[in-house]
Amino acid sequence: MKRSLDALLEPKSVAVIGASREPRSVGYGVLQGLLKGCVMPSKYAKRFPGKVYAVNPNAKTIQGVKCHASVKDIAGDVDLAVICVPAKIVPPVLRECAEKRVKAAVVVSAGFAEVGDAELQEELATIAKKGGMRLLGPNCLGVIRPSKSLNASFGLSMPRAGGAAFITQSGALADSVIDWALEEMYPFSAIVSLGNQADVDEADLVEWFAGDGETKAIALYLEGVKDGKKLMAAVRKAVAAGKTVLVLKGGRLSGGAKAVSSHTGALAGSYAVFEAAMRQSGAVVTYGLADLLGLAQAASEQPKAGNSVVVVTNGGGAGVLCTDYCEEFGVNLVKIREATLRKLDATKLMHPAYSRRNPLDLIGDAGAKRYEAALDVLLADDAIKAAIVIQTLQTMTESEGDARAVLRIRKKYPKKPVICVFMGGKYSKAAMQLLGENGVPNYDDPRKAAKAMALLVGAQRF
């Protein structure tokens, strides 16, 4: 089914208006983003497979692409125009786009409502509406869709493709999130920066991603909400479509100091109402970026399951901490049945002093074989629906081997979520990357893992 934001999020052809020869400029970076997928190298970056056009009346070619004097001079159809010209000339450029029947526009240029010129911004909205165009921005980073090799933005690099759609009211945050994602292996179906929202707003995007097969989780960073009812309806639609919606709001503690004339007025501040409305619509409220993205990663790469979880560890302390956190978030650590314990014994791979209860402590000398055997026995048990795998770095630890063992287990039991806490830094990095790249989220702290598991098993106290 065709939807009105398709041209913005799944364009077949893109024109960069204001393409520039100056390597440090936005107009150069946007064109390079389309031609190479990135400015800063990423192994996930590729040339956009659709048509790429450049518009610049003063140049013949830029980065090997022929330049057109105006968007109207382009012979073929243009689905999406990325506009990076100075604010004052955005309206005439946008009018030309409308005449050319461009379907959607991203206005990267700044200098509108954010500097007090709401009138100029209103003019853009009117031109877009009259021309039947959807408009993202102005004052935004643009759109990135890794799986489509689409980088219609001045985002510097290309993250790994996956199931999380990140929608942000701050473009600068998006840039850092991409860099971060290349370390943390956050998997994105899209990164969309909203800018000043002259036309397309957060609710429009939530609704579009509700119907996107690639997207499993929608992560929103918001600072203000104009139409709360519209956002609630969009979130409800996404949740009904099986998506996990996560929100983080900036400005949580501001604006609470106004004179109030009732207890209710004092208790129901604007953030409190926002949070209540989001929960009421079925969204998960988070309080930090790492939480927002780490949970979106779990929700987009792991199945949901019943609340009956096992913790497997090679260190007692990490297991004790994880048990506390599981209780805090309402994750139920299931009692391991006697029959299952006997099967563990029968592998002949367990340490004589292994804990024989949940959390299952494999003891510090556990290698990859023992991890794999234990997880295989545990997840074969119908009563156990999910696993948290903790690895502390000890003398006998084979962290990359352990990671590969976890990945084989993950494949063998596709309906059972497995998430990891490979604790460490420098010497655990290779294993963490291996896990992340292959769809098993790894957290540096058992508390984060317990929280992610709580989300996957639908725990009460989440």
Place this chain on the structure above:
Amino acid sequence: MLPEYELLSYEDSRQLAAKYGLPLVKGRRFRTLDEAKKIIHEFKPPFVLKVIGPGVMHKTEKRLIALNLESLDEISVAMDKLMRNAKGMNVDGFLMQEQKAGVELIIGGKRDTAFGAVVLFGSGGIMAELYGDVAMRVAPLSRKDALDMISETKARAFFTERGFRGRRADEEHVIKLLMETSRLMLNEQRVMELDFNPVIADSREAVIVDARILV
């Protein structure tokens, strides 16, 4: 501090509450001891006396409430004391009520610029703001929303079969109050904020003891 809204009078509040079947505790407004004498037989002791009027807020802190009154003599003494405490305030007179015992709750309503009408529920009384034990929903409320609101607060302990420390409140009466408050906020656009605090609930009923409706 009433920055932009106006407080609805006792009679108007009572009328509006009645329109939505919201039970306000039995009460009568009066000014003089003679008037008190005429209405006292309509009430069962112990009585409560409150100063009411557009300039009256934080009645407990400002000692504008007298509790546990058993006779006309005690009412007479309390009237003098309350009048002294209310000196300089914009006052409409006194309100005589029957004293209720039970669990103190707050039910509120307000309008949010982004989300519209909002209904609030929580632990009530003078500590409501201190503890902040509240849950909120955007109107309209479903029955499930109302149930969830109760279970999100610590006040839920009173709604269990055994109650808490001998105090028990009935869920159904509170759910009805919450849903009717939601209806009121949606239908009466002039109402900007309202506090029903305390609402006193026990196993047989839930009644609004103090209503502040701002229009």
